[in-house]
Amino acid sequence: MKKGLVFSALLLLLLSGGCTNEEQPTIEKRTDFTEAPAHPDSEKRVNWMGHWLHEHDRETIVQEVAQDFELMNPDIDVNLKYPQQIMGVRSKYVAAKYIVRMIKTGNIEWDVIWLDDRIYQHVAEELDDPQWGKKHLVNFEEVDGFTQTQKPFIIKDSIYREQTGGMIVGPYIEGYYNVIYYNKDVAKQIGIKIKHAGMTYDDLLSYVVAVDQYNQEHNTNIAAFYECNDFLSSQILFQNLFKSQLSDFDKAKKEVGxxxxxAALLKTFQAFEELGKYNPLIDSHNGNVWFKTLYLPLSDKCLFFINGIWMYSHWMGIDEEKTIKMIPAELPVFQKTNYYLGGYIPTWAVMKDAPNRDEGIRLLMFWSTPLVAEKWVRYAKAPTGLVGHLSTSDTANDQFEQFQAKITEKYGGNVHYSTNAGYIFGERNRLLQNDLDKIIIQLLDSEITAQQAYDEIMEKVK
Incomplete structure (x- = not known):
């Protein structure tokens, strides 16, 4: 395809960004990617730490944006590398340490860094500074035209700034809901039928008991829950149960103890103590690295896998056929609520002292277009915080699209998720999340009681 034709097509699509649903542009996935720079003699460049390598169509959209940006900006060469290529591993902890090293040495090797709410929190813990972003990152609210590219609730609701130290660090490309997936083959093997919606804690407990009984009767070793050592999925379950006990959305998301x-904390500890009586965690959880062990639920090693709707892209990149047996269900609750665990997160940020800061800003502004919003929803089967044609998938052809559509219809904008412990103990105690995570695993491993867990964590509350 000649560059001139591609450029004209892209320009036409970008200019059509404000059209109605009836005038939507045709979105076709491209395969004309190349590793070679489009402009090898360019004086300007942007060093971009990517994301979503080997994650099916999420990787596709990154590659398309990289090439489209170069075509639309012939004066800039894009140097796109993924964390696996830069650091040897895809890990939010390792990425955080890499960012900390750049900050401490002043050697800003990457203008655009991989940064979501979790990575921001990890950096805050490493630097012991929840406000580190204001010192080292570009505030995109100060970038001309940016606020108009994000959905109004992203700009109006302070919870999105609170995810990243009180500022908006970049476009909120990724919307998500947390999910309790179950392997339908394993459920059938055990002989249980799992609720897709309206699951209570008592329902969940009955499923965990059934797994334990099946293992004892058949000398098998199927785990109720997958778990790992670097992306604790049990804390997602913990947070949802805790927040469901409050039954008030404002209380659930507000960082005030x-x-x-x-009382809700103690009840949730007690619930986890009860789950821990049935050996629910996969035996290898202490050694499991999340990104390297995502295949385990596909291999029938466990019944449940708790994580975000992004798992569709991960699993499709591993085994498209086996992905179909993973069924998304709503997270269990103590009592019915009108809100859900999920949210919208940034994916990248620009370092304030980056040598190619302006080029980095231009790249993230390019991401913040209706065309990219359209592609994201269709490729990732996930919502987005970008202004565009769609807020959810316009078709629901499989269980993943159906789940997203139902959650969006049921809860609307009442979604929230916290990566730190402030939602329980207040803003001053955000950095207690690591302590809480350790306690959660101890409860599920039946090493401590709920009362011991409560007393231990409350001693650390400021």
Whole structure:
């Protein structure tokens, strides 16, 4: 394909960004990618730490944006590398340490860094500074035209700034819901039928008990839950149960401690203590690295896998046929609520002292277009915080699209997820998340009681 024709087509699509649903542009996945720079003699460049390598169509959209940006900006060469290529591993902890090293040495090797709410929190813990972003990252609210590219609730609701130290670090490309997936083949083998919606804690407990009984009767070793050592999925379950006990969306997302929250904390600890009586975690959980062990639920090693809707892209990149047996279900609750665990997160940020700061800003502004919003929803089967034609998939052809559509219809904008412990103990205690995570695993491994867990964590609350 000649560059001139591609450029004209791209320009036409970008200019059509404000059209109605009836005038949507045709979105076709491209395969004309190349590793060679489009402009090898360019004086300007942007060093971009990518994301979503080997994650099916999410990787496709990154590659398409990289090439489209170069075509639309012939003066800039894009140097796109993924964390696996830069650091040897895809790990949010390792990425955080890499960012910390750049900050401490002043050697800013990457203008655009991989940064979501979790990575931001890890960096905050490493630097012992929840506000580190204001010192080292570009505030995109100060970039001309940026706020108009994000959905209004992203700009108006302070919870999105709170994810990243009180500022907006880049476009909120990725919307997500947390999910309790189950392997339908394993469920059939055990002989249980799992609720897709309206699952209570008691329902969940009955499933965990059934797995334990099946193992004892058949001398098998099927785990109720997958778990790992670097992306704790049990804390997603913990957070949802805790917040469901509050039954008030504002209380659930507000970083203020209270007696009511303390009571909900103890109840959730007690629930996890009860789950721990049935050996629910996969035996290898202490050694499992998340990105390297995503195949385990596909291999019938466990019944449940708790994580975000992004698992569709991960599993499709591993085995498209086996992905179909993973069924998404709503997270269990203590009591019915009108809100859900999920949210919208940034994916990249620009280092304030980056040598190619302006080029980095231009790249992330390019991401913030209706065309990219359209592609994201169709490719990733996930919502987006970008202004565009769609807020959810316009068709629901499989269980993943159906789940997303139902959650969006049911809960609307009432979604929230916290990567730190502030939602329980208040803003001053955000950095207690690691302590809480350790306690959660100890409860599920039946090493401590709920009361011991409660007393231990409350001693650390400021």
């Amino acid at each position: 209270s007696d009511e929250k303390n």
